[in-house]
Amino acid sequence: MSDYFQRVPASSSPLWRGKEPLLPWLDMxxxxxxxxxxxxxxVNLPAGDGAARARELSTEEIKAILREAASLGxxxxxxxxxxxxxRKDFEDLYLFTRQLGIKVLLFTNARLVTPRLSALFIRxxxxxxxxxxxxxxxxxxxxxVSRVPGSFAQFRRGIELLxxxxxxxxxxxxxxxxxxxxxxxxxxxAGTIPWMVGPPQYAMCFDLRNRRDSPERNRxxxxxxxxxxxxxxxxxxxxxxxxxxxLNFCGKFTGVPGDRxxxxxxxxxxxxxxxxxxxxxxxxCAPEWTYDLRCGTLRDALENFFPRLRDxxxxxxxxxxxxxxxxxxxxxxxCPAKSWAETGSLDTPLEYFCQFAHQQARDLGLIGLDxxxxxxxxxxxxxxxxxxxxxxxxxCKTRHCGGGVQQLVQTEAHEPGT
Numbered sequence: 001m002s003d004y005f006q007r008v009p010a011s012s013s014p015l016w017r018g019k020e021p022l023l024p025w026l027d028m029x030x031x032x033x034x035x036x037x038x039x040x041x042x043v044n045l046p047a048g049d050g051a052a053r054a055r056e057l058s059t060e061e062i063k064a065i066l067r068e069a070a071s072l073g074x075x076x077x078x079x080x081x082x083x084x085x086x087r088k089d090f091e092d093l094y095l096f097t098r099q100l101g102i103k104v105l106l107f108t109n110a111r112l113v114t115p116r117l118s119a120l121f122i123r124x125x126x127x128x129x130x131x132x133x134x135x136x137x138x139x140x141x142x143x144x145v146s147r148v149p150g151s152f153a154q155f156r157r158g159i160e161l162l163x164x165x166x167x168x169x170x171x172x173x174x175x176x177x178x179x180x181x182x183x184x185x186x187x188x189x190a191g192t193i194p195w196m197v198g199p200p201q202y203a204m205c206f207d208l209r210n211r212r213d214s215p216e217r218n219r220x221x222x223x224x225x226x227x228x229x230x231x232x233x234x235x236x237x238x239x240x241x242x243x244x245x246x247l248n249f250c251g252k253f254t255g256v257p258g259d260r261x262x263x264x265x266x267x268x269x270x271x272x273x274x275x276x277x278x279x280x281x282x283x284x285c286a287p288e289w290t291y292d293l294r295c296g297t298l299r300d301a302l303e304n305f306f307p308r309l310r311d312x313x314x315x316x317x318x319x320x321x322x323x324x325x326x327x328x329x330x331x332x333x334x335c336p337a338k339s340w341a342e343t344g345s346l347d348t349p350l351e352y353f354c355q356f357a358h359q360q361a362r363d364l365g366l367i368g369l370d371x372x373x374x375x376x377x378x379x380x381x382x383x384x385x386x387x388x389x390x391x392x393x394x395x396c397k398t399r400h401c402g403g404g405v406q407q408l409v410q411t412e413a414h415e416p417g418t
Contacts, residue, residue: 021073103127110158267306
């Protein structure tokens with residue numbers, strides 16, 4: 001470890017001068033290529049795509065970006081893809097990043113984890129748990145998702161290597177038709193992993209192709225998205241804890257957003273794509289909002305390019321009527337990035353996410369069965385009433401009555417069957 005780090009007092013570092021770092025975190029898509037061909041993936045290209053490989057940033061170009069990121073105060077880099085371990089220079093890039101003092105968050109399918117790589121993660125720890133996505137608990141289900149024969153055995157071998165070396169990692173799932181009957185088994189298995197805290201998280205509301213490159217793939221992805229009933233069942237698997245945590249979240253992050261499109265962290269960090277494009281977030285791939293790092297710098301993008309996002313206002317009549325007035329913003333996954341991927345505009349309401357948020361709000365008791373959240377005028381009071389409810393372990397079915405929410409039935413919260 002001493003070969004790669006030097007401990008110094010934080011107060012003596014140029015990164016700490018009484019203000020926040022300019023770039024606290026950075027995502028890096030090292031490649032769009034992947035050794036899986038998952039049915040739901042929003043970005044993947046074939047592992048052997050020579051044209052994509054030829055366009056990718058070189059090792060030295062990536063190191064230059066990482067070096068500047070460190071100078072701007074970056075504390076964490078997320079390496080993702082595609083499958084980042086496909087890069088032949090991954091080990092070099094990993095060591096360089098850690099030598100800069102930056103923690104590495106690695107997203108991987110674990111198929112390319114080797115004894116050498118697992119030993120490296122022990123000798124030079126990433127600083128954060130590796131995150132492994134699991135597509136099934138047996139070969140039939142896993143490979144129905146990955147569409148690569150033999151991929152399940154390689155995934156299990158990668159997991160075994162991480163466990164044998166005691167490399168900290170966690171697992172997460174993707175709720176899909178081939179594996180939807182394995183949730184209970186997945187939960188039990190995940191519970192045996194030493195670094196897991198709580199049940200595994202699931203992707204369910206899959207993003208469409210971020211670069212709008214395949215209408216055919218988009219139709220498939222849409223067909224694989226969880227229904228509102230499926231999604232709620234997964235979200236509520238922790239019972240009363242789900243309700244308490246979600247209401248606390250709503251108390252902090254729900255509210256009428258108005259016409260401003262970007263009220264998130266987009267542009268305060270960012271994502272470097274495999275070809276040198278620097279985007280405000282990983283999912284926002286609009287070319288007009290992608291900064292070319294081969295012709296500029298992270299600092300210029302953060303100080304002069306991305307801040308203009310804050311001035312963008314919605315113009316769509318449907319968005320202004322609905323989304324701009326809706327207090328469920330914190331529950332809803334509608335955002336300019338998803339809107340662009342699905343419609344080519346930044347402010348088109350997306351029915352799937354709207355319906356999901358409304359169903360979740362009805363289940364929590366925030367709105368009535370036939371109520372539309374953008375017409376609610378007393379949202380803050382509703383949240384306060386639910387937070388003050390004497391039985392925090394209950395859930396209520398509601399109806400809209402006289403401008404408020406009225407409890408009709410209370411039952412003990414339980415963990416739904418999986």
